[in-house]
Amino acid sequence: MTLSQGRAPTTGETLTQIVTAPDLRRRVLITLGLLALVRVGAYIWIPGLDVSQLQNQLSGGQLIGLLSIFTGGAPGGVFSLGILPFINASIIMQLLTAALPSLETLQKDEGEAGRRKLAQITRYVALGWGSLQAVIFSLYLRGFANGDLEGVLFVVSTSLALTTGAMVVMWISEIITEKGIGNGASLVIFINITASLPNTLQNIIREAQTGKIFPIVVTVAVALSMVVAIVAVQEGSRRIPIVSARRQIGLMAAILPERQSYLPLKLISGGVMPIIFASAMLFLPATLANFTNNPALLNLANWLSPTYTFPRLPWSTGWGYGLTYFFLIFGFSFFYASLVVNPTDMALNLKRQGVAIPGIRPGSATAEYLSGVINRLTLIGGSFLGLIAIIPNVVYSFTGTGVLQGLGATSLLILVGVAIETAKQLQTNVISQRYEGMVRQ
Numbered sequence: 001m002t003l004s005q006g007r008a009p010t011t012g013e014t015l016t017q018i019v020t021a022p023d024l025r026r027r028v029l030i031t032l033g034l035l036a037l038v039r040v041g042a043y044i045w046i047p048g049l050d051v052s053q054l055q056n057q058l059s060g061g062q063l064i065g066l067l068s069i070f071t072g073g074a075p076g077g078v079f080s081l082g083i084l085p086f087i088n089a090s091i092i093m094q095l096l097t098a099a100l101p102s103l104e105t106l107q108k109d110e111g112e113a114g115r116r117k118l119a120q121i122t123r124y125v126a127l128g129w130g131s132l133q134a135v136i137f138s139l140y141l142r143g144f145a146n147g148d149l150e151g152v153l154f155v156v157s158t159s160l161a162l163t164t165g166a167m168v169v170m171w172i173s174e175i176i177t178e179k180g181i182g183n184g185a186s187l188v189i190f191i192n193i194t195a196s197l198p199n200t201l202q203n204i205i206r207e208a209q210t211g212k213i214f215p216i217v218v219t220v221a222v223a224l225s226m227v228v229a230i231v232a233v234q235e236g237s238r239r240i241p242i243v244s245a246r247r248q249i250g251l252m253a254a255i256l257p258e259r260q261s262y263l264p265l266k267l268i269s270g271g272v273m274p275i276i277f278a279s280a281m282l283f284l285p286a287t288l289a290n291f292t293n294n295p296a297l298l299n300l301a302n303w304l305s306p307t308y309t310f311p312r313l314p315w316s317t318g319w320g321y322g323l324t325y326f327f328l329i330f331g332f333s334f335f336y337a338s339l340v341v342n343p344t345d346m347a348l349n350l351k352r353q354g355v356a357i358p359g360i361r362p363g364s365a366t367a368e369y370l371s372g373v374i375n376r377l378t379l380i381g382g383s384f385l386g387l388i389a390i391i392p393n394v395v396y397s398f399t400g401t402g403v404l405q406g407l408g409a410t411s412l413l414i415l416v417g418v419a420i421e422t423a424k425q426l427q428t429n430v431i432s433q434r435y436e437g438m439v440r441q
Contacts, residue, residue, distance in 0.1 A: 009430040017430045024429050031180035034172045035191045041079040041168065042192070046161050048154050050146040051076035078165035080137065083188045085130030086122075086170040090185075091273070092129070093122045098339055108345075126170055127163070134162035181429065182422035190418040193411045215399035222395050223412070226388060230416045233384050236267040238377055240370075244355045263350075263357075265373060268381040270336035272413045275389055277336070278328035282321070322393050326386035333382030334375075343370035388413065 009017070018028050045051050054076050097103040097118070106114035138158040145154045173184030180187075208216055239262035282304055289297035303320050310320070347367035356362050360369045 009427055014426065014430050027179065027181050027429065031176050031182065031187065034176050034180065034184075035187060038079065038169060038172060038188055038191060039195060041165065042077040042082075042195075044078050045076050046078060046080070046141070046158050048145050048157070049076055049141060050144045054141065054144045078161045079169055081130055081133055081162050081166040081169075082192060083166075083169050083173060083185050085133060085166045086126045086173065086185060087276075088129050089122050089126035091277075092125055093118065094339055123170065127167060130166040131159070131163050134159040134166070137162060182418070182425050186414070186418045187422065189414055190422075193415055196411075212399075218399055219395055222391065226391060226412055227416060229384075230388065230413055231420070233267055233381065234413075234417055234420060237264040238267070238373060239264050240357060240373065242350065242355050242357055244353070263346075265341070265370075265377055266381075267377050268333075268385065269341050269374070269378065270333055270339075270381075271417060273336050274329050274332035274382065274385055275413065277332040278325055278389070281328055282325060322390040326390055329386040329389055330382040333385060334378050337374060337378045341374055343367045343374060346370055385413075 018024055093103075097107055103118065103121075106118050108114075110117070135155070138155045141158055142151075142154055169188060173188050176182065176184030176187055178184075204216060204220070242261055242263050244261075285297050285304060286301040288294070289301040304324060305321060344367045347363060347370060350356065350366060351362045357366055357369065360366050
């Protein structure tokens with residue numbers, strides 16, 4: 001095979017490198033093997049649990065729909081919590097790092113040692129959070145015990161099983177990140193979503209057999225359009241031109257000319273996290289209402305239901321849910337962007353490196369300019385996320401088919417985003433193998 005420099009690897013070259021390059025082949029096999037282990041563990045059932053009764057009870061519920069994104073739709077397995085405790089711990093650590101100067105120092109000034117310490121703290125937070133979630137979930141599952149284990153013994157054994165499963169999934173995700181291809185946590189979520197696609201296809205076939213051909217065609221067309229739009233926006237960025245100052249190396253050396261490059265700012269800096277935050281907020285009233293039976297919470301949960309229709313407004317099915325969902329995602333987009341992108345730090349780093357934006361003074365003026373650009377990008381990106389999230393409900397209200405609701409905008413965003421990032425990392429490894437081969441020659 002002829003290796004070409006200066007171009008992206010083709011599909012044939014990528015497959016050939018996976019087969020022939022030992023290091024790349026090992027990484028791919030490790031990733032696939034560990035992801036298969038995640039799916040096997042999802043169907044190792046919790047001892048003493050009536051799984052069929054549990055799944056019948058939870059089928060079609062909104063809360064289990066969110067959890068299925070992280071657990072793969074197997075609420076009775078030892079991996080029922082999946083990667084969720086680790087995701088929650090990561091979010092908590094991001095919030096604490098922005099609020100506590102000591103953690104911020106670890107992240108910014110301590111280098112690799114500081115990042116390792118932060119990762120270790122995140123693991124402990126995930127253990128504590130996972131234990132709390134396991135106890136709460138075990139108390140709920142107690143009503144589905146089959147008699148082999150009951151009462152306190154069932155709660156203790158189930159909590160230990162769920163916590164252990166969550167830690168194993170976290171360990172698998174870290175091994176994939178370190179020794180495999182792609183981000184481990186994202187790939188675990190990706191494989192769990194992929195595992196639910198056959199059910200979505202089965203629902204499409206079932207509804208087609210009832211004669212709903214046109215609504216299904218419209219729904220599938222909307223889903224494909226959403227995928228195209230998500231790819232475009234995920235890859236979209238604002239490239240701000242930056243110029244490095246002239247440098248002189250040595251007393252007699254020539255002065256190096258100015259170099260112009262770009263500072264890319266993503267259109268969606270928070271990724272899918274605003275949707276996850278908003279989903280958790282929407283499901284909170286329903287969860288509390290189920291546990292407390294409070295009339296006010298029950299009314300609020302009913303109003304936020306996707307199937308709620310306002311009195312004397314027959315066309316308003318799901319509008320309360322949709323509008324609330326949109327504005328929550330819009331607000332969380334700005335909140336999360338403020339956590340992951342700091343204009344002041346960016347301006348300071350540019351100044352330290354001798355880099356400036358043409359026409360903008362270094363320092364506070366650069367920070368103010370970058371803040372304005374980030375706010376405008378977040379305005380567009382947050383609006384896009386909000387619209388993508390409520391499209392399934394809009395389609396359902398017009399077509400009467402819930403196929404797209406079963407897949408979900410959150411799932412589509414994660415599938416597309418993880419696929420793009422993993423493909424880029426795989427191409428990076430192939431290019432690395434390409435240049436190693438050229439050096440050996």
